[in-house]
Amino acid sequence: MRACEFSGWPCRFLALLLMPAMLSAGVPAEDEAAGWSPGHIPPDSPWQEQASELPDYPVQDRLVKISVQTGNYPYDVFVDTGSLDVGGDGVVRYAVVIRSHGGPDNISFEGIHCRERTFRRYAYGYDNAWQVIDGSDWQALKTGGMGHYRFVLYRDYLCDTSNPGMKVSEMIQRMRYSRGAVLDD
Numbered sequence: 309m310r311a312c313e314f315s316g317w318p319c320r321f322l323a324l325l326l327m328p329a330m331l332s333a334g335v336p337a338e339d340e341a342a343g344w345s346p347g348h349i350p351p352d353s354p355w356q357e358q359a360s361e362l363p364d365y366p367v368q369d370r371l372v373k374i375s376v377q378t379g380n381y382p383y384d385v386f387v388d389t390g391s392l393d394v395g396g397d398g399v400v401r402y403a404v405v406i407r408s409h410g411g412p413d414n415i416s417f418e419g420i421h422c423r424e425r426t427f428r429r430y431a432y433g434y435d436n437a438w439q440v441i442d443g444s445d446w447q448a449l450k451t452g453g454m455g456h457y458r459f460v461l462y463r464d465y466l467c468d469t470s471n472p473g474m475k476v477s478e479m480i481q482r483m484r485y486s487r488g489a490v491l492d493d
Contacts, residue, residue, distance in 0.1 A: 355397070355398075356397065357397050357399065358395050358396055358397040358399075360393070360395060360401055360419070362430070362438045362440070363388070363391035363393070363403055363417065364390060364391070365403075365415075365433060365436055365437065365438065366388035366391065366405055366433070367388070367390075370388045370389050370391075371386035371387070371388055371389075371405060372386060372387055372389055372484055373385065373386050374386070374387060374460065374461065374464075374465060375460075375464075376456065376457045376460045377456075378456070379452075381454060382408065382409035382410065383406050383409060384407045384409075385404065385405075385406055385407075385460075386404065386405040386406075386407060387402050387404055387405075387465075387483060388402065388403040388404070388405065389480050389483070391403035391417065392476045392479055393476065394474070394476060395419075397421075398422060398423055398472075399419040399421050399422075400420050400466045400467065400479070401417070402417070402418060402419075402466070403415065403416070403417050403418075403433075404416055404417075404461075406454075406457070414432075415433030415434075416429050416430075416432045416433065417429070417430045417431040417432075417433075418430065418458070420449070420461060420466055420467060421446065422462065422469075422472070424446070425448065425462065426447060426449065427446070427449055427455075427458050427462075428444050428446045428447070429444050430444065464486065465479055465482045465483050
């Protein structure tokens with residue numbers, strides 16, 4: 309058998325086939341020491357909600373009315389734009405004012421966990437102050453009923469699966485200049 313000349317195509321082909329093996333001969337030990345081995349990938353840790361502070365109590369100047377089809381329920385929904393916050397835990401927190409056409413306002417501080425499609429109430433407003441709700445649980449978002457506004461907030465204003473890193477300014481833009489979904493669930 310004759311020696312391979314690098315000018316001929318069979319030798320170049322053979323060199324290309326052997327190149328990865330030659331280059332990777334000492335790599336696994338170096339990668340493992342640096343922590344890049346598949347065995348060194350840490351497992352996903354379970355989701356943990358971060359602590360949050362109550363926002364300032366809602367004031368009329370910061371309220372933005374959102375479009376919610378309420379059916380037979382005579383109320384309007386407003387979000388306090390000054391309270392909007394996107395936590396590092398993926399929860400969008402906000403103060404909401406539910407204004408009945410014939411009665412008092414219902415005010416609460418809530419959070420929507422966009423990835424899980426769940427919500428939680430942290431506090432309710434009474435006499436211009438927050439009253440903390442201890443031990444409230446995460447609940448599934450529902451379409452219809454008095455809590456339908458949360459689903460609309462999730463779907464149209466606060467959460468976007470194509471843009472999970474949406475900024476508060478984008479959420480406010482949606483609330484101010486959007487009429488919500490064309491078809492309301």
